Amino acid sequence: KPKSSEPIRVAAAADLAHAFDELKPAFSAKNRSEVTVTIGSSGLLAKQIDEGAPFDLFLAANTSYVDQVVKAGSCDGATEHTYARGRLVIWVKGADGARLSIGALAEPRFKRVAIANPEHAPYGAAARDALTKAGLWSQVSERIVYGENVQQTLELAKTGNADAAIVGLSLALAQPVGSWALVDEASYAPIDQALAVCTHGGNTAGGRKLAEFLNAPEGRAILRKYGFLLPGEAVAKVP
Amino acid sequence: MTSEAGLSVRVTGQRRTARSHFAFDVALDFAVGLNVLFGPSGSGKTTILSTIAGLLRAESGRITLAGRVLFEHQTHVDLPPDHRRVALVFQSLALFPHLDASQNVEFGVPRSVARAERLERALGWLERMRVGHLARRFPISFSGGEAQRVALARALASEPRALLLDEPFSALDRELAQELSAELIEHIASAPIPVVLVTHDRALAHRLGERVTLLRAGKVERSGSAQELLPEVE
Amino acid sequence: MTSEAGLSVRVTGQRRTARSHFAFDVALDFAVGLNVLFGPSGSGKTTILSTIAGLLRAESGRITLAGRVLFEHQTHVDLPPDHRRVALVFQSLALFPHLDASQNVEFGVPRSVARAERLERALGWLERMRVGHLARRFPISFSGGEAQRVALARALASEPRALLLDEPFSALDRELAQELSAELIEHIASAPIPVVLVTHDRALAHRLGERVTLLRAGKVERSGSAQELLPEVE
Amino acid sequence: MIDLEPLALSFEVAIVATAIASALGVALAGVLTLPRLIGREVIDSAITAPMVLPPTVLGYYLLVALGRESAIGHLFEALFGTPIVFSRGGAVVAATIGALPLITKASRAALESVDARLVDAARTLGASSLRGFLRVSLPLARRGIFAGVMLGFARALGDFGVTLMVAGNIPGRTRTASLAIYDAVLAGRDADATRLSLIMTALAIAVLVVAAHLTRSRSDDI
Amino acid sequence: MIDLEPLALSFEVAIVATAIASALGVALAGVLTLPRLIGREVIDSAITAPMVLPPTVLGYYLLVALGRESAIGHLFEALFGTPIVFSRGGAVVAATIGALPLITKASRAALESVDARLVDAARTLGASSLRGFLRVSLPLARRGIFAGVMLGFARALGDFGVTLMVAGNIPGRTRTASLAIYDAVLAGRDADATRLSLIMTALAIAVLVVAAHLTRSRSDDI
Ligand SMILES: Nc1ncnc2c1ncn2[C@@H]1O[C@H](COP(=O)(O)OP(=O)(O)OP(=O)(O)O)[C@@H](O)[C@H]1O
Ligand SMILES: Nc1ncnc2c1ncn2[C@@H]1O[C@H](COP(=O)(O)OP(=O)(O)OP(=O)(O)O)[C@@H](O)[C@H]1O
């Protein structure tokens, strides 16, 4: 029973933090409903949704966590779809990042390379894939330090304690400092991010509306601006 | 030979730590009025008072007070201290450091007494022990003799059915000791209960003790009048 | 009239809490040997001993021991207790509960004594105080008189230049008190230091005190021999 | 402008949780000093044990235990009509669990250090063992208990992981200052995070200092 | 098969951290009981204050303070040739910071509860104030101190957020059990997480119980 007074509660993956700064007001301007966002690790959010967390919309950083909550009956399988595809970058604190390739990470000047934990962070798994594909994994793995999510991973490099970080483009774009280079998209499995409308929140209808908004031109434009690839679009140039 | 209202103590027991052991085995009859318990250091005086008060458990025997059984090994009767109505002035005094003198004494006043009256009574007892002026002060600032008197007031205020005093005047000068023992005797006259007084002071024993028991190494050595038992007083 | 080796105390001071106030102003000269400090409960005996030991700070005046200045208000001299070499047997004894009797006494033995010898000495002092058998036991299991004797042993073991005893025999029977005071006198003979003994026991004062000082309300009332000052002993 | 709502919520939750944990912790500590208790150290350690788990994981287990599909969760929802998880109640539970071992262990140590003779004296004066506990042991153990309570309060105020899982990080409802600071970091609003951290720390110090002075002036009298 | 390396590392780090935090905390507590100290409560509260921050955020500030671009980090790297962050040393620092306030506050309360007359007695027997502290105050405060140390140990063992930031999560090097459990939960290896959590909890309880019995049997003698 959706109440119009209830805000639309969104659980969103960490790489969406910055995009939502813009998505929220854009959506609210059109729909006169309030949106509140809880940013977190998709894995933890999925577990909470399974336990009845009152979210109307779940935007994960991959597809499997959404599969999980749908299977558990906490979200509506009919609404599940990919809303964006994340892109991997190598980020360094200095200004010389634009020309970096993944191969460069083998150089000894990269004493510490930060990636998100590949065990559970989608960008981490992609980073490992890319390093493996480049034949560097065994060489570099000694120098890897794991962050729990992309944001923390970036923090390690931003504070100068890691010499490079492999993170999402969305994050790199939001940094006032540093420079980055895209990682070849053929070198890792696509980071498809799925969403689903969930049932334990008080405003399922609002969740649906927001999901639609993300798929509409205005929403897509914002996601694109923050570095995501969109379903049905070819690999585009980086803005 | 104990009167109906007296305190009869027939117990054995021991105190032990990993490194020591002390056994006692006594038969004592304390009649209403003053009874002096006399004995060298370490003979078990404090131990026996604690056993009567229920702070130490005897191993066998029986303790009765005015016909009421406080402890009986055979029938597994062992009243907790708060049900015995036996007040004990500790050798170490054991004043409550977080309560002022009047609160210390009030702690002893029976809960059956109306709240408003409790403080009255506490102050009354402090006055009788010549420490009325300490009412609002905390024990840390009491002199040795002052503390002793507050402890006495607290015990008396609890309206006990038996009163056990472990060297209650040891830190008092002679005049004061005499005044207070007079107060004590007056109190016993009005509320006839057995009072057991542990003391090393022969003069005091003579003055107070019609009945003296001599303890040695956890056993009763003799009992009788002060004249009989402690003749060699100066 | 103080001898070179004596303890001279000319101080004023006060103790106060939010709710009380006690002022003292005394001029005392304790010669080598036994000095008795006598006075009613609350007259300031403990206070003065604490001031001499450096546990309380006087407000004005001067304390010297064997010519050495322990405290002087004018020159801002105020030696900390551990530099005064004044041993104090507390009325409350203050035995260390976490140390056994021998360790308690050993604590007092000067650090200059070789480690191996310290225990020897401690045991020796316990023997002299008739509590050698308590050596390995902890204070919680001592009787009142036993604790008092361990505290005495501890003070004596510290080889003080002055010894302050606050009712050290109050929990002892007469025989024991006599034995121990004899030990004490023997000790003073071998190590000539001033000893200040606070007591309420007139008989003891008579036996021990060539020099008695009578304190009242924080002031010296009189001083002289026991015969002069305390004639009315039984 | 900085959003002060999470701060207010944090203090609200921490105060309630500290109150609950204090009552519970002191009672538990009292039980742990009972003379004939069996398994004393095991019980005590079991109360401390949750501290060794990563808070988010502890929170996850709690979420499952208190969740809407658990027995406790069902009971609670039946009684109060609203689930305990993802609510302020959940945040209070989380903070309480963080504070409890600190208060319990500190209180137990303080209670055990109280001179047994004073409790004995109370008993001979007619006090039941409960009265002896309340009127003698407790006030004499107050320093240690108070130290535990202050630690518990700080811990409750700072709880992150357990709150995150059990209460969720729901803006306006369960977003405590701790979560808001973390959020700011995640969103790259580093200045906000630092500002909120500083305010939080300063406020906590102020509260702790005032509390210490309030409790101390009482005992200075003595 | 479960990987026991993180467990061993956790205990190693926690033991070292507890030792450091105990020495530091007891010393700090001693300073906090000095009679003429100015700003006593402010210092005490400042030591407690880090508890109110979310651990990852506290860890972030520490990472900045100790990091390779900080003065401390430079100094450390110059001295030891290796940065302190992302090392076991970093994990020890993280765990120490978690344990410190617990030990300090519990110790201070216990030290303040020691009967001042006993310290006075020690002084008149020729003990310096330091010797009085070490030989009289400390042993008499042992229950409270020990409670603080045990809390500190549990806290050190369970540290997650600060360790994560300062030590990184490097398998075989700085991946403590706490991190490993968290990883397992997030990776959906719930059975692994539960197993490791149970082992961790059981071991912690065992250590706490044994430690309690060891310290208690000493004082039972008395
Ligand atoms: N907890 C205990 N464990 C072992 N022995 C103890 C314990 N308490 C006391 N004792 C011993 O029991 C004996 C009797 O002690 P008690 O305190 O009853 O003596 P007392 O007659 O009161 O002596 P005093 O006149 O010196 O106070 C003493 O030898 C004492 O050492
Ligand atoms: N800390 C304190 N603050 C205020 N007054 C105090 C303090 N300590 C003691 N007094 C008061 O100072 C006076 C002297 O105390 P002191 O302990 O020196 O007496 P005393 O001569 O040793 O007595 P007693 O023979 O009873 O031990 C007493 O009236 C006491 O109440």
Ligand SMILES: [Mg+2]
């Ligand atoms: Mg006795």
Ligand SMILES: [Mg+2]
């Ligand atoms: Mg005195």
